[in-house]
Amino acid sequence: MYWHKYLVVSLYLWALICSLLPDSSNGLMRIKLRKRDLDLESIKAAAKFEREHKYLGSSSSSDEDIVPLKNYLDAQYFGEISIGSPPQNFTVIFDTGSSNLWVPSAKCYFSIACYFHSRYKSSRSTTYTSIGKSCEINYGSGSISGFLSQDNVQVGDVVVKDQVFIEATREGSLTFLVAKFDGIFGLGFQEISVANVTPVWYNMVQQDLVSEEVFSFWFNRDPSAKMGGELVLGGVDKNHYKGKHTYVPVTKKGYWQIEMGDILVGNQSTGVCEGGCGAIVDSGTSLLAGPTTIVAEINHAIGAKGVVSTECKLVVSQYGDIIWNLLISGVRPDKVCAQLGLCLFNGAEYVSTGIETMVDKENREEGVSAKDPALCTVCEMAVIWAQNQLKQKGTKEKVIHYINELCESLPSPAGESVINCNSISNMPNITFTIGGKSFPITPEQYILKTGEGISSVCISGFSAFDVPPPTGPLWILGDVFMGVYHTVFDYGDLKVGFAEAV
Numbered sequence: 001m002y003w004h005k006y007l008v009v010s011l012y013l014w015a016l017i018c019s020l021l022p023d024s025s026n027g028l029m030r031i032k033l034r035k036r037d038l039d040l041e042s043i044k045a046a047a048k049f050e051r052e053h054k055y056l057g058s059s060s061s062s063d064e065d066i067v068p069l070k071n072y073l074d075a076q077y078f079g080e081i082s083i084g085s086p087p088q089n090f091t092v093i094f095d096t097g098s099s100n101l102w103v104p105s106a107k108c109y110f111s112i113a114c115y116f117h118s119r120y121k122s123s124r125s126t127t128y129t130s131i132g133k134s135c136e137i138n139y140g141s142g143s144i145s146g147f148l149s150q151d152n153v154q155v156g157d158v159v160v161k162d163q164v165f166i167e168a169t170r171e172g173s174l175t176f177l178v179a180k181f182d183g184i185f186g187l188g189f190q191e192i193s194v195a196n197v198t199p200v201w202y203n204m205v206q207q208d209l210v211s212e213e214v215f216s217f218w219f220n221r222d223p224s225a226k227m228g229g230e231l232v233l234g235g236v237d238k239n240h241y242k243g244k245h246t247y248v249p250v251t252k253k254g255y256w257q258i259e260m261g262d263i264l265v266g267n268q269s270t271g272v273c274e275g276g277c278g279a280i281v282d283s284g285t286s287l288l289a290g291p292t293t294i295v296a297e298i299n300h301a302i303g304a305k306g307v308v309s310t311e312c313k314l315v316v317s318q319y320g321d322i323i324w325n326l327l328i329s330g331v332r333p334d335k336v337c338a339q340l341g342l343c344l345f346n347g348a349e350y351v352s353t354g355i356e357t358m359v360d361k362e363n364r365e366e367g368v369s370a371k372d373p374a375l376c377t378v379c380e381m382a383v384i385w386a387q388n389q390l391k392q393k394g395t396k397e398k399v400i401h402y403i404n405e406l407c408e409s410l411p412s413p414a415g416e417s418v419i420n421c422n423s424i425s426n427m428p429n430i431t432f433t434i435g436g437k438s439f440p441i442t443p444e445q446y447i448l449k450t451g452e453g454i455s456s457v458c459i460s461g462f463s464a465f466d467v468p469p470p471t472g473p474l475w476i477l478g479d480v481f482m483g484v485y486h487t488v489f490d491y492g493d494l495k496v497g498f499a500e501a502v
Contacts, residue, residue, distance in 0.1 A: 035228025084125030
């Protein structure tokens, strides 16, 4: 007679237990991400990375495998994993721009940074296997070196068996001394992995620890929120986006590289990526990085103060009228600087003909070196800027004046482009075209603010990053972009998806 009550109670307890089971029981793992505030020094470090790290792959010599690694001081989202049995906990950056897992080693004796972070102690793990192969990872202004080891790695509530990772024994930069994290958890492809080590994500898939070959990021851009974001391994959380994702294929394995279309400042095309640009979707950097030509236009539009380029001013003053005349006469934009004698191109590389043109003679008499790479670069930028203004039917005087102003909006060598915090509401949206769809970013989303009150400083979230053809032009879509758009990395179908984050 009381069995009905017992049945109801049993069903209630069963439902309660199921609700408390971790998502990994269904092949879905949620990794809570913490967030730290950006500061001016971290933004400078990010810009330094974009100047020095060119995403050009890896090289090796002797017994050491070398691959570029960015300066992670700028990364602001991190979570926790553990290594070994019993587990040793580490705070890591989950980074789609690299492929290795590395943490500081207990055998790191001579780098002070190691003593300020958790260190892996192989002697305390019953599942540790020695490998010992030495390796080195290069980043902006230094390198990290160490050796390979093997152990179990716990991510969320699952354990990846026999994972090979790097024990860092030397951290050659003060960057990691002040970092809030211990190591890096790479989520890129094996093609860029040091020593061709199988990435953790690959092993999670091969060991059937996830239900889908998909992982996704949600970054919480609310500075007052306690939860920094979430990395979901094995699927997506529908609560973190609205609408449907726009998917585009991975065009080059290694980094999560996709094809991107035109970029608009307000409603005006910048022109550079109309024919397509490569873009790397990178959770390990907070900035949006792109060709100097476009970044200068964006900086000018938002009132960012960069550095006055002497070479740029020189090209405008000496060749502005000629550039205009060549363009309106129908000369192809990519041939203008060659006709001026500032760039010579044989279809594959810049060369010197040994023949002195009229421009060469004039430059020699005025003490200016023609075919100077710097002059060639700014000439090409000036042509693109002029071409964009011609499309808007600007007069010659207005176009040359505009180009001259852009010369004052080039990103500074230190990378920071300071703006007036009070003018954010008057700035234009910046729109990226991906998969034929527009992805706008508002000023409130692309301006990085550090400090409070009278000590607050506002910095452009755009940094210059130039890669020559055929690899470039190339954009890096970092946390500024991923914070606005929930991002899905589909390893099974080799595609990346974006939807508005909520």
